[in-house]
Amino acid sequence: MNNTNIPLYQFLYEEIKTxxxxxxxxxxxxxxxxxxxxxxxxxxxxxxxxxxxQLLIEGYIKSVPRSGYFVLDVITxxxxxxxxxxxxxxxxxxxxxKLTTDLFDIKSYKRIVNKVINYDYEKLYTECDPxxxxxLREEIxxxxxxxxxxxxxVNQIVxxxxxxxxxxxxxxxxxxxxxxxxxxxxxxxxSVFRTFNYLLLPKNDIEEITNTKTDFLYISPSNTYPLGDxxxxxxxxxxxxxxxxxxxxxxxxxxxxxxxxxxxxxPSIHSYDNGxxxxxxxxxxxxxxxxxxxxxxxxxxxxxxxxxxxYRKNSQGVSKLDQLSLALFMKxxxxxxxxxxxxxxxxxxxxxIKKFLLKYSSNDLFTIQGSDSNLHLVLDFKTLKSLNQxxxxxxNLSFEYQKIENKRSLxxxxxxxxxxxxxxxxxxxxxxx
Numbered sequence: 001m002n003n004t005n006i007p008l009y010q011f012l013y014e015e016i017k018t019x020x021x022x023x024x025x026x027x028x029x030x031x032x033x034x035x036x037x038x039x040x041x042x043x044x045x046x047x048x049x050x051x052x053x054q055l056l057i058e059g060y061i062k063s064v065p066r067s068g069y070f071v072l073d074v075i076t077x078x079x080x081x082x083x084x085x086x087x088x089x090x091x092x093x094x095x096x097x098k099l100t101t102d103l104f105d106i107k108s109y110k111r112i113v114n115k116v117i118n119y120d121y122e123k124l125y126t127e128c129d130p131x132x133x134x135x136l137r138e139e140i141x142x143x144x145x146x147x148x149x150x151x152x153x154v155n156q157i158v159x160x161x162x163x164x165x166x167x168x169x170x171x172x173x174x175x176x177x178x179x180x181x182x183x184x185x186x187x188x189x190x191s192v193f194r195t196f197n198y199l200l201l202p203k204n205d206i207e208e209i210t211n212t213k214t215d216f217l218y219i220s221p222s223n224t225y226p227l228g229d230x231x232x233x234x235x236x237x238x239x240x241x242x243x244x245x246x247x248x249x250x251x252x253x254x255x256x257x258x259x260x261x262x263x264x265x266x267p268s269i270h271s272y273d274n275g276x277x278x279x280x281x282x283x284x285x286x287x288x289x290x291x292x293x294x295x296x297x298x299x300x301x302x303x304x305x306x307x308x309x310x311y312r313k314n315s316q317g318v319s320k321l322d323q324l325s326l327a328l329f330m331k332x333x334x335x336x337x338x339x340x341x342x343x344x345x346x347x348x349x350x351x352x353i354k355k356f357l358l359k360y361s362s363n364d365l366f367t368i369q370g371s372d373s374n375l376h377l378v379l380d381f382k383t384l385k386s387l388n389q390x391x392x393x394x395x396n397l398s399f400e401y402q403k404i405e406n407k408r409s410l411x412x413x414x415x416x417x418x419x420x421x422x423x424x425x426x427x428x429x430x431x432x433x
Contacts, residue, residue, distance in 0.1 A: 008043060009050035016051065020060050020071055031061065031069040094400035096425075098416035103342055104289050108334055109325070116324045123324065128316035132159025132296070135327040140282075140296050143330060148254065149271035150280050156304050158297045161317040163253060163281055166297040167192040170251075170279065173310050174303065176215035182206075184404060186225050189218055189253065206235040210242040217243065218251045222266040223259075226404070226411050228373030230266050239269070243277040249300070250278045256286055258339060260373045261347050275300050284326070286375060286415075287339055294318050294326060346375060346415070349422065353377060353414050356426035365433055375415040381408045389433045397428060 019025050031037075034052065038045045052069055055061045061069045117124070123133075131137065137157040144150040160166040167189060179193050180201040193200060193216075203209045209217060217239065221231035231239070243250050252269050260266065270278040275298065283295040299307055329335050354371055357379075365386045369378040381387035387408050394401045394412075402411040417425055 009047045009054070012041075012043075012047065012051040013054045016055060017058075017060055020055075020074060021076055025071045027071055027073040029071050030067075031071065033068055092398070094413075094416070095398055096416045097400045097413040099289050100416060100418055102418075103345055103415075105334075105338065106289075108338075109329060112329045112332070112334065113321065113325045116321060116328060120324055124320055126320075128318070128320050128323075130311050130314050130316050131155075132157065132316060132318065133320060133323040133327065135331075136294075136323040137296075139327045139330040143335075144268075144280070144282065144298070147265070148257065148268040148280075148282075150268055150275070150298060151271075152275060152280075152298045155308075156275075156299050156301070158299065158307070158311075159316070159318055159323065160295050160297065161293045162285070162295050163255075163283060164188055164192050165317060166281060166295055167251075168195075169314055170297065170303075171196045171198075172314075173307055174215075174249075178214045179216040179218055180209055180212050180214045181218045182209070182224060184226070186218070186220075186253070193218075206231065206238060210238055213246060214248055216249050216251055218253065219269075220253045220255060221269045222254060222257045223373055226374075226376065226378055227370040228260075231269070236269050236272055240273045240277065243273075248277065249303070252278050252280050254280060254282045256374055257282075258287070258343060259346055259375065261350055262372050270298070276302075279303065287335075287342065288326075292322060292326070294322065345419070349414060349417065349419055352419060352422045353417075353426070356423050357430075360426050360430045361433070365430075369409075376411050376413040378404070378409055378411055381410075384408055386433050390429065393429050393431060393433070397425070399429070 016025075016031070025031070031052070032040070034045050034048045038048045041048075052061065056063055056069070059072060060074055061071055063069055134154065136159060137154045140157055140159075141152060141154045144152075158166065158169065160169065171192065176198075178199040178201060179190075180203055181190070183202045183204055185200075185202060190200060201212055201214055203212065219231070219239075221236060221239075223229075224231065239250060242248065250269065250273075254268055254270075257268070258265060268280065270280040277300065279300060280298040281295065285293065285295070288294075326335075350371065354368060354377070357368060357377075364382065366379045366381045369380060371377055379390070381390065387410065391401060391403070391410065393399075400413055404410060414422075
């Protein structure tokens with residue numbers, strides 16, 4: 001009867017279910033008794049009972065005491081006209097927007113992961129703290145104090161899978177309604193505000209912002225998007241005064257603060273305010289490898305007092321193994337060593353990219369902006385024709401780019417280009433431009 005590896009009762013259940021769905025058993029018809037079917041099939045009554053019980057639970061049959069099992073009316077949709085084929089959705093990865101293998105010592109990180117599994121494995125059997133593991137929050141607290149002068153209690157730190165995830169948490173418990181920001185917008189962040197039906201108020205400069213009434217300001221003062229400009233001291237002080245007088249919270253997205261090639265690291269705006277009206281956010285996405293998605297948020301005490309009563313409604317999306325591994329990676333000094341190496345190699349790539357762009361561009365095809373920070377350049381093209389040819393070359397090479405709205409400009413990432421390939425890549429990108 002059953003020449004497969006599935007249990008015998010399941011085989012019988014599937015057989016009877018198919019017969020019911022094919023109308024071989026009519027509505028109201030009686031099934032054979034358990035004993036009769038068992039004797040007929042040369043199987044145990046237990047097997048038949050388990051098969052009937054499964055049919056009973058799913059609603060294919062009903063049991064009438066002292067009478068037996070009867071088939072119920074099961075109406076199934078006609079699937080003959082359904083098209084089971086869908087257009088495949090292919091997630092495309094781009095060569096120039098990844099991390100080259102020489103930029104992260106995967107062997108050292110593997111040793112750290114193995115250490116956690118070998119010596120802290122008992123912690124892996126417990127559920128994640130919705131705020132993030134204490135070990136990692138403590139290492140982040142020390143890191144942002146040392147690097148960014150962000151003073152906070154470990155309990156004010158919330159860990160998430162990315163800035164979008166943290167914004168979702170923030171907007172869910174704050175119940176505000178409007179946000180302002182410097183144009184152009186950081187689309188991934190603004191998409192979250194749109195999901196929460198926020199009024200979006202784009203502004204062109206700091207003066208416009210300080211003349212606006214709003215609940216949140218989303219800004220990267222040490223590395224504005226996409227050019228990497230710095231918000232100057234006077235403007236920072238004006239923003240803090242404005243935020244305090246208007247009961248506005250500044251969301252400081254401090255992404256890529258350490259990647260600044262021709263100056264020292266710029267202080268965080270949180271350090272100017274002592275965190276009263278600043279929500280500080282950071283991410284390890286560009287400091288580790290893209291597959292380790294860990295970001296963090298520091299809540300002002302006023303918001304922490306609201307969050308602590310509701311934090312259990314959110315699940316932690318970052319695995320405990322990733323959190324404990326990163327905490328140990330930081331604690332043993334490997335993270336600091338890694339970021340120094342990362343900075344030196346990114347600076348070398350930055351200089352090489354600029355050098356060969358200028359060398360192989362003819363007739364001043366474009367100007368280069370945003371070259372003092374970040375892992376991308378902004379190219380402003382003189383003509384639409386040259387811009388379009390450059391983008392065609394990018395597509396042919398599977399290179400990512402992002403056009404800037406209402407301008408003949410684009411953002412071109414370069415972190416994934418091997419240093420030894422830069423010259424040849426630039427020659428191909430500028431072919432016929």
